[in-house]
Amino acid sequence: MRDRWLILPILLAILSGHRADGAGFLDTGILDPNQLGSAIPQAVADQAILLVGSYAAHRPYSGAVAHSTGSLLDLGIETTLVKIGDGLQDALIANGIPANATAVPAIPMIKAHLRKSIGDSSEFGLSALTFKRQAVYGADVKVSLISAEEGPSLAFRMLYTWISIPMLYIDRCTVISPELVVSQPLSFAESWIGIGGRFASGNMKATVTTTVGPLTVSTDLSKSGSASSGYAFTGVKFKIPGATGFRLGIEGSFDLVGYHTMGTFIGVGF
Numbered sequence: 001m002r003d004r005w006l007i008l009p010i011l012l013a014i015l016s017g018h019r020a021d022g023a024g025f026l027d028t029g030i031l032d033p034n035q036l037g038s039a040i041p042q043a044v045a046d047q048a049i050l051l052v053g054s055y056a057a058h059r060p061y062s063g064a065v066a067h068s069t070g071s072l073l074d075l076g077i078e079t080t081l082v083k084i085g086d087g088l089q090d091a092l093i094a095n096g097i098p099a100n101a102t103a104v105p106a107i108p109m110i111k112a113h114l115r116k117s118i119g120d121s122s123e124f125g126l127s128a129l130t131f132k133r134q135a136v137y138g139a140d141v142k143v144s145l146i147s148a149e150e151g152p153s154l155a156f157r158m159l160y161t162w163i164s165i166p167m168l169y170i171d172r173c174t175v176i177s178p179e180l181v182v183s184q185p186l187s188f189a190e191s192w193i194g195i196g197g198r199f200a201s202g203n204m205k206a207t208v209t210t211t212v213g214p215l216t217v218s219t220d221l222s223k224s225g226s227a228s229s230g231y232a233f234t235g236v237k238f239k240i241p242g243a244t245g246f247r248l249g250i251e252g253s254f255d256l257v258g259y260h261t262m263g264t265f266i267g268v269g270f
Helices: 008-014 033-039 042-056 087-094
Strands: 074-083 106-118 122-131 134-146 153-165 170-185 189-212 215-241 245-255 261-269
Touching (some): 042 153, 042 189, 074 245, 106 261, 215 261
Antiparallel strands (some): 074 261, 122 134, 134 153, 170 189, 189 215
16 A cells, blocks of 8 residues: 555545546446447546646756756656646536545655756756556756856757556556746756646556456456646756755746646755
8 A cells, every 4th residue: 555655645636436446437337448438528538638647747857057067967856746737627527527626635746867968058857756557757858049157048858758557547648848948057056937838648548347147347448638738837956065966956837727836856966
């Protein structure tokens, strides 16, 4: 049970009062997987994919400059609190499916991070979280468009996240997020603001077991979905005493569909 602490709050939040024998709201009680399209509305599948994609999305916790320049690499831990938006709950209610997301208004995400500069104007980052059959992997590549020693710097970066969380019936979800970020680098810190778009697509999957007399039949049901949102973010990252040493980052974001975040990054530069 200790491996499930991160997933159970989500189930409590979005599926409260609507779970059935381990198959959740995908338990249709039918055998033909081709009928799943009429069993779960497309809007529900789309919003479920966006919820999980927004929750587990890769977040660089970095500004416009190559922040790990001068060190071999940065290693750290991200802890982010993600607010649950109303999209999935509204889609469930609109289609006559009871839902209540008030029990857990926000849920935590914890990932390991690695960042490495590529010269003075670009950088890449990796993040990961795995436990049992659940997995989240993320990456970003950042290219500086304007690098200024005095004044703001501008960079473009592309983020990618691959998610598989069977406990939430997410067989596969991919998230692509282009971002523009502006920052003011200092010798010991960097503050930034930015905007981005999040495009999530994936496949939900559940196994329904039906018993008819002496026969028990298990059927895999699946449903594809996709959705998008926009967001703005701001943060600051300290490197003490300089190129190598302690790292501390703080970032918050405002999401257009309600998946706001607040989190920290703690690590070290080698």
